[in-house]
Amino acid sequence: MGKSFHPCLYQSNPTSPFSEHIRSVRTHLVQRHLRRGQKSLLITSCWPGEGKTTVAINLAAALCEFGLRTLLIDADLRSRRLTRLLLPCGSGGNSPLPTDGSGPMVLGAWAPTEFPPHEALTRPDYVANIISYSQGFQAVLTDSPALSMCSDAHLTQPWVDGAVIVVSRARFQGVSEGNLVEDLREHGIDVVGTLLTEA
Ligand SMILES: Nc1ncnc2c1ncn2[C@@H]1O[C@H](COP(=O)(O)OP(=O)(O)O)[C@@H](O)[C@H]1O
Numbered sequence: 001m002g003k004s005f006h007p008c009l010y011q012s013n014p015t016s017p018f019s020e021h022i023r024s025v026r027t028h029l030v031q032r033h034l035r036r037g038q039k040s041l042l043i044t045s046c047w048p049g050e051g052k053t054t055v056a057i058n059l060a061a062a063l064c065e066f067g068l069r070t071l072l073i074d075a076d077l078r079s080r081r082l083t084r085l086l087l088p089c090g091s092g093g094n095s096p097l098p099t100d101g102s103g104p105m106v107l108g109a110w111a112p113t114e115f116p117p118h119e120a121l122t123r124p125d126y127v128a129n130i131i132s133y134s135q136g137f138q139a140v141l142t143d144s145p146a147l148s149m150c151s152d153a154h155l156t157q158p159w160v161d162g163a164v165i166v167v168s169r170a171r172f173q174g175v176s177e178g179n180l181v182e183d184l185r186e187h188g189i190d191v192v193g194t195l196l197t198e199a
């Protein structure tokens with residue numbers, strides 16, 4: 001697992017193999033899904049640490065570069081890594097994405113509240129807020145926790161049109177990933193793309 005892996009390699013090294021891979025997945029998603037009205041995509045995986053948050057950030061940067069107004073939602077209310085990376089607060093915080101308006105808009109995860117994550121994600125005001133906010137965007141990516149840890153990713157069904165699954169090459173088993181696709185489908189979410197990572 002690359003501790004030194006840049007959170008937005010697409011920005012810092014656009015010609016890296018990872019950035020090329022992100023670009024090819026972007027092309028597929030734009031042509032086959034975003035342009036056909038499936039603009040809101042869940043990013044999920046079987047296991048923690050497979051690179052979901054990293055993919056969400058880099059894919060959002062690639063979609064912005066392509067000219068699409070992009071919203072990035074942190075629905076991992078447990079780790080909130082995306083929020084901590086992109087909306088750093090306090091002294092010395094630096095976002096790896098441009099803050100001049102050319103990057104994605106980030107809907108961060110609030111600090112833990114009295115509601116446990118699965119309850120917070122299903123609250124009508126939370127869902128209504130996301131759906132209403134999404135209307136102003138051409139692409140919406142939702143980062144989520146791994147489905148082996150909790151079922152939070154299923155709860156995004158009211159606002160997502162499909163899922164991109166992230167698979168770490170080193171952890172690929174075949175059976176787990178097949179089960180993940182079935183499991184998502186049973187919850188009304190079709191897998192529309194896959195992204196292999198070296199995480
Ligand atoms: N494609 C990659 N190659 C190498 N390391 C990666 C890659 N993507 C993510 N990582 C590293 O793996 C760790 C977990 O990444 P993260 O995106 O937070 O995973 P997840 O959101 O699935 O838990 C981080 O240390 C990150 O820097």
Ligand SMILES: [Mg+2]
Pocket residue numbers: 052053054076079081082143144145
């Ligand atoms: Mg994550």
